[in-house]
Amino acid sequence: MSIPLSWYLVLAAALFCIGLFGVLSRKNAIAILLGIELMLNAVNINLVAFWRYLDPTRMAGQAFAIIVFAAAAAEVAVGLALIISVYRRHNTILADEINLMKW
Amino acid sequence: MTPEQIIFLISAALILASAMMVVITRNLIHAALWLVSALFGVAVLFAILNASFLAVVQVVVYIGAIAILFIFAVMLTRKEMRDRGSQTRSSWWLPALLGVLILAGLIFLIFGQPAVNRTAPAIPAGVDPLRLLGSALVSPDGYVLPFEAASVLLLSALVGAVYVAIGRKS
Numbered sequence: 646m647s648i649p650l651s652w653y654l655v656l657a658a659a660l661f662c663i664g665l666f667g668v669l670s671r672k673n674a675i676a677i678l679l680g681i682e683l684m685l686n687a688v689n690i691n692l693v694a695f696w697r698y699l700d701p702t703r704m705a706g707q708a709f710a711i712i713v714f715a716a717a718a719a720e721v722a723v724g725l726a727l728i729i730s731v732y733r734r735h736n737t738i739l740a741d742e743i744n745l746m747k748w
Numbered sequence: 749m750t751p752e753q754i755i756f757l758i759s760a761a762l763i764l765a766s767a768m769m770v771v772i773t774r775n776l777i778h779a780a781l782w783l784v785s786a787l788f789g790v791a792v793l794f795a796i797l798n799a800s801f802l803a804v805v806q807v808v809v810y811i812g813a814i815a816i817l818f819i820f821a822v823m824l825t826r827k828e829m830r831d832r833g834s835q836t837r838s839s840w841w842l843p844a845l846l847g848v849l850i851l852a853g854l855i856f857l858i859f860g861q862p863a864v865n866r867t868a869p870a871i872p873a874g875v876d877p878l879r880l881l882g883s884a885l886v887s888p889d890g891y892v893l894p895f896e897a898a899s900v901l902l903l904s905a906l907v908g909a910v911y912v913a914i915g916r917k918s
Contacts, residue, residue, distance in 0.1 A: 650867075651858055654864065660764065663768060671771070680770070689790070711898070720905075
């Protein structure tokens with residue numbers, strides 16, 4: 646293992662920022678969820694890299710990454726169900742046209 | 749340059765290029781396919797990091813389930829996708845500026861840490877991370893409680909998704 650820890654951290658930071666840009670700049674609600682997936686993956690890279698580089702015999706990092714997997718799956722399922730439901734009623738999935746609850 | 753570093757750099761370039769395509773491409777089907785490519789690169793990284801279970805789960809759950817779910821959702825809401833002008837907000841430079849600033853700050857913080865250039869310790873002989881992970885996830889002094897909480901979360905997400913997405917007859 647000759648890769649320094651900083652490489653993983655910089656990669657994860659860059660991936661997180663790309664995901665953040667996607668979440669903030671996209672109009673389409675599905676594209677916003679795609680950005681969230683990128684951010685969750687950046688977090689997972691960080692968790693697994695710290696697990697491997699600090700103490701490989703304590704499994705906290707990998708266990709936490711598995712919880713992140715489960716949370717991501719739940720988030721995508723509910724999020725896409727909401728988007729499809731909104732699309733059925735309002736015929737749009739553009740985030741700034743979904744303003745029913747806007748005061 | 750060791751082979752591991754070369755593999756890392758190739759997969760990092762794949763991840764970052766695919767992630768950029770995910771956020772800037774106009775066709776959402778293509779964005780979802782680029783997401784598959786980025787997720788595959790992350791799976792390669794997990795494999796380099798000796799996290800074999802997570803690498804497999806990344807391919808099976810993320811690529812096999814989540815990305816396909818995205819493609820289904822894009823197809824179900826197809827009409828709005830392509831022909832409504834730009835896919836990004838008019839003030840897209842503001843998030844771009846924010847992202848660059850946060851990235852610069854993070855890199856500054858990362859390289860300010862003392863132990864950031866350490867290399868990975870060798871896995872002790874006779875220790876199997878996969879076996880450790882398996883027992884940690886189900887042992888009471890390990891992570892059985894978060895594990896069960898995640899199962900309940902998945903079950904409630906299943907019920908909630910079915911309830912929300914089912915069509916009302918009105």
